[in-house]
Amino acid sequence: MNNKFENIIEEFKWREYLKDFTTNADSLLIKEKITCYNGFDPTAKSLHIGNLIPILGLQRLQNHGHTPIVIVGGGTGMIGDPSGKADERKLLSNEQIEENLIGIKSQLEKFLDFENKNNPAKIINNSEWLSKINLIDFLRDTGKFFNLNNMMSKDSVKNRISREEGISFTEFSYQLLQAYDFLYLFENYNCTFQMGGSDQWGNIVAGVDLIRKKNTNINNKAHGITYPLLTTSNGEKFGKSVDGAITLDPEVTIPYKVFQYFYNSSDEEVLKYIKLFTDISFKDYEELKEATLQSPFKRESQHFLSKEITRIIHGDKGMNSALRQTEGLNQGNWKILKEEDYKDLYKGSDENTQLSRKELDSGITLQQISVNYGLCSSLAESKRLILQGGISLNGEKINKIEKIITTNDLKANQILIISKGKKSHKIIKVD
């Protein structure tokens, strides 16, 4: 732990965190202490692990003495991506955004220092200024600096225009708003850097250009840096699991799920993730790299990665419960599971997994229950799987289709875990 990086650029380079940056952004980050912002969409109640990349990026900037600003896009969130569908985009109410903002801030507090004297982090809602914009003023003072030809030539726009559905004016104007955000922060918070995913490059540059055009006397003062967007080796979006996004909120995504998500990283991506997410020492890293090459089956890297990330997000307590639940549920050592683990696992499972005592007492079969709770799609399927040995109850394979669930099968006197194969489990609570 605690590598000594001379500066943030050295650190970012080692972590392979940077995809692109504007000219001289690197030398400025070494020479000066700057203020950098990164925007987050407040549409969800909680941040998800994809956001961990910018969060840790800001954290590392702060560690090197730079000042991070988090913009929660209350204003831009209302404009947003209409994502191809004809559906009306739900406008978030101010109260809702305010609520999300509070939630997001409390999550960020674990990662960023808001109290620090020299370079305290800030979290700001851009509706503060965007909602006050006057249309005429905006078109005169800001719109004038945008050349339609340039806007149209942006890849993101070009792709949409060539498609049949086209692009709405609302979405088209999004880049102006994000550029305006940057300008506003530049002028009012002395913020000269914007960070974002590589898909944001166009929007970031738009802001940089706007600032340059509006401040002709200052030479090229605004900069942008981007981090690469992660996809898994299967080409899936990073951070999505079978049952939805992995969030940072333990009430929504229990630590066990975070752990499992990273434990299932492939050998190709696991080392990349370790560099990106953890504070591993060079020496340990080299050792793990070697271990993964020599004996990948030991999954040492996966183990290290998932353990570390779970700890970063949920602390030691969360990490320990994730380890215990993993040993119980995935390695078959059911004995070590505590009552709280069963409750935890239940919390982490889908909705509608309640079973009434009455139903239980009337004698329900395993076959039936595995269909009722979506483990199998039909009685025929569950029968087949049971006969093939694919269904287990609390970790024990059941081969008899006549098996009836009784109160003796309950764990912690109220939880029932049925599994299909090794990886899909349903946790059912009896009340």
Add this chain to the structure above:
RNA sequence: GCAGGGGUUGGGGAGUGGUUAAACCCACCUGUCUGUAAAACAGGCGCUUUAUGCUUCACAGGUUCGAAUCCUGUCCCCUGCACCA
């Protein structure tokens, strides 16, 4: 608008009156193996009260003891031609 071809179980694609719940390939699921991997092998892949049971082959009717297969109508897709520019 005219002519021709076509719509089959997640995708591709056989099947032109009966033993066809429908070949085959892919995807997917389970088991064995394994590294909570990949590959390989085995089983499976409409539903159920497992029965010479039920519901399926674009949709609605009809012929027949019996239809995905034949007839009529409707909808949709592709390809030529025409019309309109």
